[in-house]
Amino acid sequence: MLSFFSLLYKEVFRVWKVGFQTVLAPVLTALLYLLIFSHVLAQHVEVYPGVHYTAFLIPGLMMMAILQNAFANSSSSLIQSKITGNIVFVLLAPIAYWEFLAAYVLASMLRGLVVGIGIYLAALWFAQPPMLFPIWIILFAVLGSAMLGSLGVVAGMWAEKFDQLAGFQNFIIMPLTFLSGVFYSIHSLPPFWQALSRFNPFFYMIDGFRYGFFGVSDISPWISLMVVGGCMLGLMLLSLGLLKSGYKLRY
Amino acid sequence: MPPAIDVRQARKRYGELQALDSVDLRIEQGEFFGLLGPNGAGKTTLINLLSGLALPDEGQLSVLGHDVVKQYRASRRVLGVVPQELAFDPFFTVRETLRLQSGFFGLRRNDTWIDEVMHHLDLTDKADTNMRRLSGGMKRRVLVAQALVHKPPVIVLDEPTAGVDVELRQSLWRFIQQLNRDGHTILLTTHYLEEAEALCTRIAMLKHGRIVALDSTQNLLSSLAGCRVRLKLAGNLPASLLLQVVEQTNDDYLLTLPSYQALESMLSELRVAGVEVHEMTLQQPDLEEVFLRLVGRAGH
Ligand SMILES: Nc1ncnc2c1ncn2[C@@H]1O[C@H](COP(=O)(O)OP(=O)(O)OP(=O)(O)O)[C@@H](O)[C@H]1O
Ligand SMILES: [Mg+2]
Numbered sequence: 001m002l003s004f005f006s007l008l009y010k011e012v013f014r015v016w017k018v019g020f021q022t023v024l025a026p027v028l029t030a031l032l033y034l035l036i037f038s039h040v041l042a043q044h045v046e047v048y049p050g051v052h053y054t055a056f057l058i059p060g061l062m063m064m065a066i067l068q069n070a071f072a073n074s075s076s077s078l079i080q081s082k083i084t085g086n087i088v089f090v091l092l093a094p095i096a097y098w099e100f101l102a103a104y105v106l107a108s109m110l111r112g113l114v115v116g117i118g119i120y121l122a123a124l125w126f127a128q129p130p131m132l133f134p135i136w137i138i139l140f141a142v143l144g145s146a147m148l149g150s151l152g153v154v155a156g157m158w159a160e161k162f163d164q165l166a167g168f169q170n171f172i173i174m175p176l177t178f179l180s181g182v183f184y185s186i187h188s189l190p191p192f193w194q195a196l197s198r199f200n201p202f203f204y205m206i207d208g209f210r211y212g213f214f215g216v217s218d219i220s221p222w223i224s225l226m227v228v229g230g231c232m233l234g235l236m237l238l239s240l241g242l243l244k245s246g247y248k249l250r251y
Numbered sequence: 252m253p254p255a256i257d258v259r260q261a262r263k264r265y266g267e268l269q270a271l272d273s274v275d276l277r278i279e280q281g282e283f284f285g286l287l288g289p290n291g292a293g294k295t296t297l298i299n300l301l302s303g304l305a306l307p308d309e310g311q312l313s314v315l316g317h318d319v320v321k322q323y324r325a326s327r328r329v330l331g332v333v334p335q336e337l338a339f340d341p342f343f344t345v346r347e348t349l350r351l352q353s354g355f356f357g358l359r360r361n362d363t364w365i366d367e368v369m370h371h372l373d374l375t376d377k378a379d380t381n382m383r384r385l386s387g388g389m390k391r392r393v394l395v396a397q398a399l400v401h402k403p404p405v406i407v408l409d410e411p412t413a414g415v416d417v418e419l420r421q422s423l424w425r426f427i428q429q430l431n432r433d434g435h436t437i438l439l440t441t442h443y444l445e446e447a448e449a450l451c452t453r454i455a456m457l458k459h460g461r462i463v464a465l466d467s468t469q470n471l472l473s474s475l476a477g478c479r480v481r482l483k484l485a486g487n488l489p490a491s492l493l494l495q496v497v498e499q500t501n502d503d504y505l506l507t508l509p510s511y512q513a514l515e516s517m518l519s520e521l522r523v524a525g526v527e528v529h530e531m532t533l534q535q536p537d538l539e540e541v542f543l544r545l546v547g548r549a550g551h
Binding site: 001002003005006007009010013014017081084085086088089090091092093094095096246250251 | 265299302305323327328334337339342351353354355
């Protein structure tokens with residue numbers, strides 16, 4: 001167990017030493033989105049009856065940042081350690097595969113959640129979305145960040161260079177988040193795109209998360225819970241399997 | 252008592268290259284063992300298989316009886332490896348690095364031992380310096396310290412003295428020898444053959460992924476019977492002695508002789524030919540010569 005806590009400590013410590021870029025920067029980015037989109041669109045859009053667009057936007061931006069930061073944390077930490085070579089210190093130690101995974105995923109979740117909370121607090125200045133069902137909010141934040149934390153572990157193992165990781169981020173993570181309904185309800189999409197969104201796990205995370213705030217959603221939060229939970233489990237099993245096989249870590 | 256290191260029929264392939272080819276090696280507890288071989292012979296590959304940094308294609312490897320794949324946690328707990336490549340985590344100071352490494356091995360309060368290791372490696376006054384600010388040799392010392400934080404019964408050093416100054420080299424060897432006397436098994440690779448000759452009681456030589464010699468240092472040295480003579484002559488070497496020449500630059504010759512007795516006949520042949528000897532030195536066989544004979548100059 002102590003091996004796990006040491007690795008977790010290292011991963012968390014790494015984030016706080018550069019807290020400015022890892023936490024403040026994403027909060028600032030989210031605030032810029034909020035400022036611009038709410039100014040441009042607030043008069044034209046009412047997604048759910050009685051919900052102001054700025055308020056509607058906040059949970060989506062929070063979730064987007066939680067997911068992106070959770071992913072960035074484990075993936076960039078792994079690739080950095082691989083490239084600088086200091087991953088050997090972890091690989092030489094008697095750390096179980098699940099301890100390895102748990103430490104990287106938990107550190108990612110922590111960063112994602114802290115950024116999410118930071119955005120919420122900063123956004124209160126613009127609008128105050130209600131929080132009708134906090135338990136759903138927490139559930140989706142935890143599951144979503146865990147899922148992207150594991151995805152980051154997989155991507156960090158797979159990538160050999162920073163630009164491969166950037167590609168993963170730009171061609172997979174970004175499109176999936178932007179097409180998941182951060183800025184809109186999928187009901188406002190044409191049928192084809194609506195149907196396509198159903199295959200995007202990020203859609204369920206954001207929809208379920210938003211349900212916790214407003215009590216309205218595009219589909220039942222229970223379905224979203226199953227989809228997100230299933231994806232998370234699948235990714236965890238995948239990363240455990242890869243860790244066990246030594247995929248691109250143990251040559 | 253299980254052997255410290257047991258390698259059976261280990262094979263490892265990288266693409267077309269057979270980096271290790273059916274290696275068998277058994278190192279008993281308490282040995283000071285040398286693993287020698289030219290660049291690319293497969294020394295680091297063998298060490299990586301032992302430490303789990305690489306996985307074997309075939310064969311079994313164990314450390315103190317723990318299989319390195321199936322019982323990877325137990326085998327890593329008893330093994331301390333100084334990797335050949337310099338690596339460090341720029342986020343931490345020396346002491347933080349060592350504490351963290353202790354934590355990875357499940358040790359909570361380890362400061363007494365950490366202090367002792369830092370003292371032996373002359374790192375005490377760098378304890379609170381960030382890793383980034385250390386010189387290359389200093390970083391390598393930290394690498395050695397990191398391998399020792401959990402007092403591993405089996406210590407593997409992959410060229411620990413590369414880029415390290417003379418003073419530290421000596422204090423490092425004193426420390427490692429002390430650990431060896433205390434019962435730790437040492438496996439060492441180095442390209443400094445005098446070091447291996449002075450320290451190791453047994454030696455394996457690796458070439459193209461195969462073990463080409465495995466014996467006690469004593470036996471390896473005495474397998475080279477005879478001696479070498481360096482001669483500076485005023486004139487040409489008599490033709491009868493040409494067969495024994497190993498090296499020649501102008502009137503400077505290096506000859507091998509099958510035994511010390513052969514000195515006498517060599518000198519008489521020189522006298523008969525009327526060649527005057529300006530200088531003569533006798534050379535003891537050393538590990539370098541054994542190495543060159545078994546492994547070849549360029550490793551071919
Ligand atoms: N990860 C890898 N991928 C491909 N080839 C590799 C890999 N690691 C080692 N090799 C190859 O395997 C062979 C053995 O390398 P190894 O590092 O074991 O040699 P070595 O005996 O330690 O050499 P040196 O004295 O230079 O450290 C080399 O030809 C090397 O190029
Ligand atoms: Mg090597």
